[in-house]
Each structure stands twice: as C-alpha cells, then as structure tokens.
Amino acid sequence: xxxxxxxxxxxxxxxxxxxxxxxxxxxxxxxxxxxxxxxxxxxxxxxxxxxxxxxxxxxxxxxxxxxxxxxxxxxxxxxxxxxxxxxxxxxxxxxxxxxxxxxxxxxxxxxxxxxxxxxxxxxxxxxxxxxxxxxxxxxxxxxxxxxxxxxxxxxxxxxxxxxxxxxxxxxxxxxxxxxxxxxxxxxxxxxxxxxxxxxxxxxxxxxxxxxxxxxxxxxxxx
Ligand code: HEM
Numbered sequence: 001x002x003x004x005x006x007x008x009x010x011x012x013x014x015x016x017x018x019x020x021x022x023x024x025x026x027x028x029x030x031x032x033x034x035x036x037x038x039x040x041x042x043x044x045x046x047x048x049x050x051x052x053x054x055x056x057x058x059x060x061x062x063x064x065x066x067x068x069x070x071x072x073x074x075x076x077x078x079x080x081x082x083x084x085x086x087x088x089x090x091x092x093x094x095x096x097x098x099x100x101x102x103x104x105x106x107x108x109x110x111x112x113x114x115x116x117x118x119x120x121x122x123x124x125x126x127x128x129x130x131x132x133x134x135x136x137x138x139x140x141x142x143x144x145x146x147x148x149x150x151x152x153x154x155x156x157x158x159x160x161x162x163x164x165x166x167x168x169x170x171x172x173x174x175x176x177x178x179x180x181x182x183x184x185x186x187x188x189x190x191x192x193x194x195x196x197x198x199x200x201x202x203x204x205x206x207x208x209x210x211x212x213x214x215x216x217x218x219x220x221x222x
Contacts, residue, residue, distance in 0.1 A: 024218040026132050026209050028099060034090040035210060038148075041083040042192075046185060048075035053182065080159075084152055102132050105142035109135035129219040137198075144191045147184055154181040 027035075047065035051072035054064065066072025094100035112135030118124030120136070127134070133141065157168045157177035171180055199207055209215040 022217055022221045023214045024132070024221060025213055026102075026215050026218070027213045028093075028097065029213065030089070030093040030097075031099065032210055032213060034086050034093070037086050038083065038090075041079045041086065042188065044079045045076055045083060046189065048072040048079070049181075049185060052076060056178075077159075080152075080155060083148075087148060087152065103138055103141040103145070105135070105138040109138050112136075113139055131220060132218070140191060140194065144188065144195075147188050147191065151181065151184045151188065154184060 044065060047063065049072075050059040051061075051064035051066040052069060053059060054061075055069070064072065066075045094103075112127065115124065115127040116134050116136035119126050153167060154171060154177050156164050157171065157174065158181060161168050161174045161177070168174055168177060171177055205216050
C-alpha cells in the first residue's frame with residue numbers, strides 16, 4: 001500500500017520464503033519513452049546548438065555536432081521537432097492519466113525541501129519518504145520541465161522572430177532570445193549534472209526503474 005493517497009503507484013507484493021519482496025510500478029511506459037527520447041534529443045540539440053553558437057563563442061569543436069553551420073542547423077531543427085513532439089505527448093499523457101501529480105511540485109511540498117537539502121548536503125537525518133519522489137526531486141523535475149518549455153519558447157523566437165514577435169517582445173527582443181536560449185541550456189546542463197550524480201548515488205535499482213517501470217522495495221512501502 002502506498003503511503004500517500006495522491007501517488008498513483010501500483011504495487012505487487014509476494015512472499016518469498018521469509019523475505020518480503022515488494023515492487024512499486026513507478027514510471028508508466030509513456031514517461032519512460034519520453035524520458036529517454038528527450039535525453040537523446042537534448043544531447044543532440046546541445047551539441048549542434050553549440051556548433052551554431054560557435055559563430056559567437058569559440059566552443060571546442062569536439063563538444064559540438066554537425067561539422068559546419070548548415071549541418072548543425074539540420075541536426076538542431078530535426079531534433080527540435082522530435083523534442084517538441086515528445087513534450088506535447090508527455091504533457092498530454094501526464095494530464096489525461098493524472099500521473100502529473102507524481103513529479104509536480106506543489107506548495108505543500110515546500111516545507112519538505114529544506115530537510116532534504118539538510119540531509120544531502122549537511123548530513124542531516126533522512127526524512128521519511130512518503131511518495132515516489134521526495135519534495136526536492138519534485139522541485140528539480142518541475143523546474144527541468146519548465147526549462148524545457150522555456151527552451152522551446154526562446155527557440156521559436158530564434159526560428160521565426162516575425163511570426164512570434166509577441167514572444168520576442170516578451171523576452172526583450174531577438175538578441176535577448178539568443179542569450180536566454182543559451183542560459184536555459186546552461187541551466188538544463190546543471191540540472192542534468194545534479195540529476196546524474198543523484199542517479200549514481202541512488203544505485204542500480206533506481207536506474208533500472210526508469211527502464212522497466214518497476215522499483216524493488218521502494219522506501220515509501222511499509
Ligand atoms: C543519461 C542520462 C539520464 C539518466 C541516467 C536519467 C535517469 C533517471 C532516473 C533513474 C529517473 C527516475 C528517478 C527515480 O525514480 O527516483 C529519472 C527521472 C527523471 N528524469 Fe532523468 N535521466 C537522465 C537524463 C535526463 C535528462 C536529460 C532530463 C531532462 C532534462 C531528465 C529529466 C528527468 C525527469 C523530469 C524525471 C522525472 C520524470 C517523471 O516522473 O515524469 N533526465 N531520470
């Protein structure tokens with residue numbers, strides 16, 4: 001039984017000799033599919049974007065993709081459509097399945113953020129895990145999803161500044177759209193760095209849950 005009423009997790013429990021083996025179904029196929037497709041798209045777009053940006057900033061060629069400006073633009077635009085389609089599908093799935101409650105950071109989670117930070121960075125006591133994601137995870141995932149939205153908004157202005165002039169005005173014009181687009185990339189890369197450190201620290205069982213959907217003996221189960 002899940003400890004939180006708001007967490008839509010299905011549980012399978014089996015008695016194996018004296019050991020009680022419990023598994024929680026945490027990540028539906030649509031979320032896993034979008035997560036991995038989005039990971040590939042993001043890396044391709046970051047590398048090709050840095051090649052495009054090389055006209056302004058001398059990024060080492062080994063970190064970039066596309067070989068030249070035209071090639072990089074082709075990679076960037078192809079994967080931009082995949083990235084947008086993945087995002088639309090993810091939002092639609094999360095809303096219609098009501099699974100959005102799992103990663104969405106809401107005001108009631110605010111009080112749980114500091115105890116998690118104290119635990120991770122200042123060796124504080126570990127707060128009890130009551131849902132699939134703890135409040136700090138929810139905050140990080142909701143921010144990453146918002147950053148994804150911002151990357152598309154600023155990218156659309158760069159792609160078609162005339163048709164989307166209202167968006168361009170909103171973010172300070174074409175020049176600022178470039179700056180914001182680059183800042184959003186930096187923020188996303190920071191998120192990915194922190195995310196990967198956490199995934200490594202939390203081990204194989206946590207990692208495979210994003211491949212199979214299932215997690216063995218999750219902490220929120222009794
Ligand atoms: C190789 C790279 C990556 C690995 C190994 C990885 C691994 C994982 C794992 C294991 C989880 C589940 C955590 C848990 O159950 O506690 C997760 C969730 C998540 N990851 Fe990643 N991830 C990667 C890249 C990314 C990237 C590039 C993004 C986006 C910028 C991202 C965004 C997210 C989000 C938003 C969730 C929560 C999804 C949801 O429940 O709706 N990840 N990731």
